[in-house]
Amino acid sequence: MYTEKVMDHFTNPRNVGELENADGVGEVGNAKCGDIMRIYLDIEGDIIKDVKFKTFGCGAAVATSSMVTEMVKGKTIDEAMEISNKAVAEALGGLPESKMHCSNLAADALHKAIENYRDNHQKKE
Amino acid sequence: MRRVYLDHSATTPVDPEVASVMMTYYTEKYGNPSSVHGFGREAKQALEQARTQVAELIGANPKEITFTSGGTEADNLAILGTAEALRTKGKHIITSCIEHHAVLETCEHLEKNGFDLTVIPVDEEGVISVDAVQKAIRPDTILITVMHANNEVGSIQPIAEIGKLAKEHGIVFHVDAVQSLGKIPVNVDELNVDLLTVSSHKIYGPKGVGALYVRKGVRIVPLVHGGGQERKRRSGTENTPGIIGFGKACELAGQRMAEDAQKQIKLRDKLMNGILDRIEFVKVNGPLGEKRLPNNVNVSIRYVEGESLLLSLDMLGIAASSGSACTSGSLDPSHVLLGMGLIHEIAHGSLRFSLGRQNTEEEIDYVLEQLPKIVERLRMMSPLYDQVVRSKHV
Amino acid sequence: MRRVYLDHSATTPVDPEVASVMMTYYTEKYGNPSSVHGFGREAKQALEQARTQVAELIGANPKEITFTSGGTEADNLAILGTAEALRTKGKHIITSCIEHHAVLETCEHLEKNGFDLTVIPVDEEGVISVDAVQKAIRPDTILITVMHANNEVGSIQPIAEIGKLAKEHGIVFHVDAVQSLGKIPVNVDELNVDLLTVSSHKIYGPKGVGALYVRKGVRIVPLVHGGGQERKRRSGTENTPGIIGFGKACELAGQRMAEDAQKQIKLRDKLMNGILDRIEFVKVNGPLGEKRLPNNVNVSIRYVEGESLLLSLDMLGIAASSGSACTSGSLDPSHVLLGMGLIHEIAHGSLRFSLGRQNTEEEIDYVLEQLPKIVERLRMMSPLYDQVVRSKHV
Numbered sequence A: 001m002y003t004e005k006v007m008d009h010f011t012n013p014r015n016v017g018e019l020e021n022a023d024g025v026g027e028v029g030n031a032k033c034g035d036i037m038r039i040y041l042d043i044e045g046d047i048i049k050d051v052k053f054k055t056f057g058c059g060a061a062v063a064t065s066s067m068v069t070e071m072v073k074g075k076t077i078d079e080a081m082e083i084s085n086k087a088v089a090e091a092l093g094g095l096p097e098s099k100m101h102c103s104n105l106a107a108d109a110l111h112k113a114i115e116n117y118r119d120n121h122q123k124k125e
Numbered sequence B, C: 001m002r003r004v005y006l007d008h009s010a011t012t013p014v015d016p017e018v019a020s021v022m023m024t025y026y027t028e029k030y031g032n033p034s035s036v037h038g039f040g041r042e043a044k045q046a047l048e049q050a051r052t053q054v055a056e057l058i059g060a061n062p063k064e065i066t067f068t069s070g071g072t073e074a075d076n077l078a079i080l081g082t083a084e085a086l087r088t089k090g091k092h093i094i095t096s097c098i099e100h101h102a103v104l105e106t107c108e109h110l111e112k113n114g115f116d117l118t119v120i121p122v123d124e125e126g127v128i129s130v131d132a133v134q135k136a137i138r139p140d141t142i143l144i145t146v147m148h149a150n151n152e153v154g155s156i157q158p159i160a161e162i163g164k165l166a167k168e169h170g171i172v173f174h175v176d177a178v179q180s181l182g183k184i185p186v187n188v189d190e191l192n193v194d195l196l197t198v199s200s201h202k203i204y205g206p207k208g209v210g211a212l213y214v215r216k217g218v219r220i221v222p223l224v225h226g227g228g229q230e231r232k233r234r235s236g237t238e239n240t241p242g243i244i245g246f247g248k249a250c251e252l253a254g255q256r257m258a259e260d261a262q263k264q265i266k267l268r269d270k271l272m273n274g275i276l277d278r279i280e281f282v283k284v285n286g287p288l289g290e291k292r293l294p295n296n297v298n299v300s301i302r303y304v305e306g307e308s309l310l311l312s313l314d315m316l317g318i319a320a321s322s323g324s325a326c327t328s329g330s331l332d333p334s335h336v337l338l339g340m341g342l343i344h345e346i347a348h349g350s351l352r353f354s355l356g357r358q359n360t361e362e363e364i365d366y367v368l369e370q371l372p373k374i375v376e377r378l379r380m381m382s383p384l385y386d387q388v389v390r391s392k393h394v
């Protein structure tokens, strides 16, 4: 069902955890649907210096969370905004059709975290 | 890698004795039972012997057994066949909210085609109330269809009483006994049923074979038309090797049922109590004791999601299921658990272990050793668990 | 006793290679393909490989293959499923008078439920005329269902041309290819078909498995409701070992078809000519040469009755059939032979020998040695023959 890459990220998820005093936090999904994803960002200038996640969800949800954190580390926030659901799924070597929506969650959580950062940032200015 | 199969409610291995009987009918005694010649006759004879073996396990007459391609087809034949036969008599059908999809989807198909459907709720243990069925009965009720034991939570239903009700009202009564056969006694007279579905691959027989018991005098319209096999109830060249395997599996089930149950109840309780002892925030789904199938363990583990649990167990060679096998690939939480009143997030974290003849205590120990570690790891990742831990520390 | 099996159109032995592949999936890789765990995944993978093997033999895409419990169910699914899907579009169905019961009875079931049925006649060789089909087409025709090759007399039908007609008129075209598969090329594109039925046990695969090819874009309503397996077209736990066996049988059929056909045509003609040479008052039923299946011999032997012939042959270990296996237990003469214009008394004396991969020249010699003696003996008993002999002597 899942590619080796998915299983690798599921088994050894990268960047699990949270960041105290994160510059941006994004959360999507709800427990009712069986998936919640939260992403924490530390941002310096407009570069993503550190990223962590926590996820309650299926194998694909865990793997896409892990993947997206790997993909954004070191990127600018504009570059990170460009990361699409499809790109996350592709980076994992594909997802089963019925699981494509799980990749939505990861990209959406990331984008929400960046928006959250921009909101905070703009307020500070 | 070590492999521990704990998904016997999804399907079972074929018993080696069963497989070896079947082999002969694939390669040597391969005749078509409808044929006049020796090859045909030897196949026919074995087919009829299998019919007797199935009948004996459920206390029926062999003539009352119609072989099908499985439990799903038997459920469809019972429900659609009765609806078609009695459509001028009435249009109301009663079922329960914890039925297998083979029953629910079929009833809903009829609903879309002009029938009325009442779906009886269950209590928090997953048991239907006889009272609720009684209240649902209308003058135009033609069929009551409920399961003997539930495939997800193992709850055993008050079939005999519902059957008595149905009989009093002259309503055809169909029971899906796919999960109870071979695990607890199934007797068509004691249960007061008119139609009863059984399936081979849940009792160490081959996949792709099942049967519908049709009480003498009960009329159903066939689903599949053609050569008129199975006393015109189910056309198609008979799957003789499969049917013969099913017959043998029934014979073995009859011999081993008491011993199997005794052994599996012990393992079941060991596993269930072991999980409760070792893991926090766990809830057992379904009834305890006598009202539960001997081989079913179903727990909800809070703050983790079922598929992640399954995958993690799988990597250690442990095969289990979350909800029923048919839906574990999809995103909906089990309709059975929701029907029992579980909220979505708890239903999502449910896990079913279903025991079989070959399981050992040592295998249960292995699961009890691994599962807590898996849950711990997944909970550390879970944003829901955070809050729990934090609120504890406050 | 010596046993000579010449009833391969009724059913075939399972190829030992096929049987051995299946065995693994009964006893070791027994997972339910819907399950998430390793046991499930290995079953699922093998299931999909089998789908590819079946698809390849008929030039289809694997996604266009729906597995069923046999040819009969596939025929029913095609016909009932199309009728249900298109019932608002039209109510007219065209079929032929030589179809298998799985098609005829299903069409007649629809006729009883408000559909219009046109049954096309055949010529004296058992071949449908394209012209007759064309003339039968109406604006409300939704389905044409005809067979590729006839099971009794081996006549091959002008499918590609009928398919072209159907396409021109936007009519769904279903073909029952149960008897042609593995014997002559079957290609869904060359034949212009939308739906195509195949069955495993006629090509050295297991009984109880078949498939319906459904061209991409063609909609059918399912017959059996439940877990939504087979892309929602056919619910029920998949008969994985059976399907895997069918897949293997298709692979072997593809490899061996040319050689099998060449060998069987030789035996066929030897048997047919041998009978004509040795026995008086014999008529060959069905076409000669290219338009006949490589493995079919069908003769009417005057002044004797089919069942008596079968029983006499059987006592010598020779398995043959009279009419189709499905009806040889009954008293009606074959509807196919009657459809070809044979009178009852001649149809009653018909005999079908259908060859298979394992048959040898020596076996044919044995039949040719025994059959004349049997016919002689039965004719000596026959009051009809008396008159013939007498009139000869006059």
Ligand SMILES: Cc1ncc(COP(=O)(O)O)c(C=O)c1O
Residues within 6 Å of the ligand: B009, B069, B070, B071, B072, B073, B075, B100, B102, B147, B149, B150, B151, B176, B178, B179, B199, B200, B201, B208, B209, B210, C235, C236, C237
């Ligand atoms: C209660 C119940 N009914 C029906 C079925 C369907 O039977 P089968 O798998 O033979 O189609 C199953 C198993 O999946 C079941 O558990």
Ligand SMILES: Cc1ncc(COP(=O)(O)O)c(C=O)c1O
Residues within 6 Å of the ligand: B235, B236, B237, C009, C069, C070, C071, C072, C073, C075, C100, C102, C147, C149, C150, C151, C176, C178, C179, C199, C200, C201, C208, C209, C210
């Ligand atoms: C032409 C034809 N169609 C359909 C069938 C039915 O297929 P099955 O025996 O797999 O049900 C047969 C064989 O009996 C047949 O010969």
Ligand code: FES
Residues within 6 Å of the ligand: A033, A034, A035, A057, A058, A059, A060, A061, A099, A101, A102, A105, B331
């Ligand atoms: S996150 Fe919901 S199924 Fe994957």
Ligand code: FES
Residues within 6 Å of the ligand: C331
């Ligand atoms: S005499 Fe027996 S079938 Fe006609």
